[in-house]
Amino acid sequence: MAGIKEIAKITGLSLATVSRVLNNSTLVSAKAKKKVLEAAHKIDYRPNMAAVALRSGRSKIIGVLVPEINNNFFSSIINGIEKKMSDSGYNIIIAQSHDSVSEESNALKSFMKLQLDGILLSASEEMTKATFLKNLKDLDVPLVFFDRVPNISPINSVILNDFKGAVIATEHLIHNGCNHIVHISGNQNISIFKRRKEGFLAALQENNLSTNKANCIEFTGNNDKDLQNIKQLFITYPEIDGFFAHGDESCLYILNILKILQVAIPGQVKIIGFGNTEFGTLTNPSLSTIDQKSEEMGFLAAELLLDSLDSKPKKYAQLVLEPELIARNSTK
Amino acid sequence: MAGIKEIAKITGLSLATVSRVLNNSTLVSAKAKKKVLEAAHKIDYRPNMAAVALRSGRSKIIGVLVPEINNNFFSSIINGIEKKMSDSGYNIIIAQSHDSVSEESNALKSFMKLQLDGILLSASEEMTKATFLKNLKDLDVPLVFFDRVPNISPINSVILNDFKGAVIATEHLIHNGCNHIVHISGNQNISIFKRRKEGFLAALQENNLSTNKANCIEFTGNNDKDLQNIKQLFITYPEIDGFFAHGDESCLYILNILKILQVAIPGQVKIIGFGNTEFGTLTNPSLSTIDQKSEEMGFLAAELLLDSLDSKPKKYAQLVLEPELIARNSTK
DNA sequence: TTGTAAGCGTTATCAT
DNA sequence: ATGATAACGCTTACAA
Secondary structure, three states, X not given: OOOHHHHHHHHOOOHHHHHHHHOOOOOOOHHHHHHHHHHHHHOOOOOOHHHHHHHHOOOOEEEEEEOOOOOHHHHHHHHHHHHHHHHOOOEEEEEEOOOOHHHHHHHXXXXXXXXXXXXXXXXXXXXXXXXXXXXXXXXXXXXXXXXXXXXXXXXXXXXXXXXXXXXXXXXXXXXXXXXXXXXXXXXXXXXXXXXXXXXXXXXXXXXXXXXXXXXXXXXXXXXXXXXXXXXXXXXXXXXXXXXXXXXXXXXXXXXXXXXXXXXXXXXXXXXXXXXXXXXXXXXXXOXXXXXXXXHHHHHXXXXXXXXXHHOOOOOOOEEEEOOEEEOOHHHO | OOOHHHHHHHHOOOHHHHHHHHOOOOOOOHHHHHHHHHHHHHOOOOOOHHHHHHHHOOOOEEEEEEOOOOOHHHHHHHHHHHHHHHHOOOEXXXXXXXXXXXXXXXHHHHHHHOOOOEEXXXXXXXXXXXXXXXXXXXXXXXXXXXXXXXXXXXXXXXXXXXXXXXXXXXXXXXXXXXXXXXXXXXXXXXXXXXXXXXXXXXXXXXXXXOOOHXXXXXXXXXXXXXXXXXXXXXXXXXXXXXXXXXXXXXXXXXXXXXXXXXXXXXXXXXXXXXXXXXXXXXXXXXXXXXXXXXXXXXXXXXXXXXXXXXXXXXXXXXXXXXXXXXXXXXXX
16 A cells, blocks of 8 residues: 555655656655655555556566476576575566476466566477477567577577586596496486586597497486396496496485495495585485586576666677586595 | 457457456357457467556465475475466465575565565574564465464464374384384474474383483584484494484485494384485485475465465464375385 | 656446 | 446656
8 A cells, every 4th residue: 555656645746756766767856865765664665566567567577487396406596596686676486397398388478478577497308499489489578598408599598518517527537547437328318418428428538448338328217227227237347447427316326236236435436426416425425426506507597687688789698607526435 | 469459459349348258257248258269369368467466456476485495395395386376377486585584574575566466485494473473464465384384373374294204203113123213303493393303202102112312313414423423322322223313314324324334224223214305215225204295285385375365254274284104125 | 857647458347 | 248438556758
């Protein structure tokens, strides 16, 4: 009930002047400014954002669309986004695609109704260039992609240098004396996992190690099957002295299997993961890994979006974050 | 650009009639209804929610305030909320308190500007009855608390029966032959951890087991310290044959320490955690635990909020979810 | 520097 | 069953 009208009544000024003060316009006298601000404080004035959005076209809300919120990586990113956005007076509205194109387009549709000022999104696995264009063709708000980025330009995006991360991890093993390294890869249809595998192979080549077929084994997500696969591989090739996994989770399997097989870690075999998941400090031995800079990614994506909100001559930026080695006991 | 006006122009009907159709009013002819819906579909009409919110006072947005989004428990809850709310055509806006009263009240203030239709919130640790009342006194939207609930009534709330969960866990150990059980407790200022400890002690008493001081040890969060504490305890009391931890994370420590001490799990010592964290299936042995029903909690809280959105004669409900035993190999 | 008034897209009241 | 019109709270030309 406490609106701009009330302030006008109290101060004896017009709605326009009150509005100008509240929007930091320079076209107001110091006296008017003071009066208005006092009154605003007195009645604890809070603008009706619905009215502001309707009239000005700016809602002060930005949409965030991720595949899954209940996932440490994405929730860390959202954390970074939230930090930056709330500092700048924006609220964030969150939706999930669950990696489904239809849910993704539904979410975007509902975003479009809300007069959002901008959208941050990580594309679903299935999102192709075609569906992307279809969904977003009439979406004229600023857009920034992060992590999972469709192959299209021009675009604003923030990604991690996954290739580099894999190289760092692999070379860390090599520098610590490993010669027979195996990569536990992820679904190769997902670009980030593909790049990690490429980085692994490149690092082997760079260091004159063989890159034959036995070096890679794909993680299926089926617990028992993966366990058997890794076990079998290790029994077939007992000379294996290092594992680089596409994710920290797979390392838990490897740790278990090697313990069963009575293999000393990191004595006989060294292990490094990817993702810097929380439990990495809790395993025995603690897990070396690659940090994905998730919170920074969210922060930068938010910053990029804020930049493009007020810059009229549109320019696009592709930011690439550098991963960081977290060396712990599993590779000592 | 495609608004209600456009539909009126296409169909030759008035704004009022178009609006009525779009809002499922019964006061329209089948013919008009058909024409409007066709036109709406044709121009891919999407209501401007800012205008709807301004005019009707309902934004179709509900606010969710949690201590920390980057936390598996809360992100699962949000998952449940999102599921229910998006089914009902609501968007959710998320804010974090980081367990700080000032951030919490800031978030609530910004919620209030947004004309939200309702708020779901898990109170920060510090939130007292007084600050709660101060923050929410002029907040007249429906409110539902979950998990962390201030001691105030009347109120809508959804919580887990943590006491019962602890009893179930403890009795599971007892039924599987444990006589000397230790509880690794959490910060006793947090109500849920307190209730878990109480449940543990009650279960011991109920089963005629001693409840002396050696039965509990508080988890400090300091990795090295906790490790030493647990190790020392086990060395002092080698008769210990069971551990019930207030969280799954602590179980990783216990597993590591017992492995170092060459103790057979579950042969000599059995372990059960709380939370049903993802990595519980990946440890060796896999971890028995108590499921917190986090997604259900979010779902029910959302449902409760939706109920109170349209029920004029306000009634309040306190829902208590029953935890579930997840028996795996660590207690076999 | 300030005021007047139009208008953002929709809903709701009152006629017809 | 439908239409004309005011109103929601605010911003912003345009006028003064």
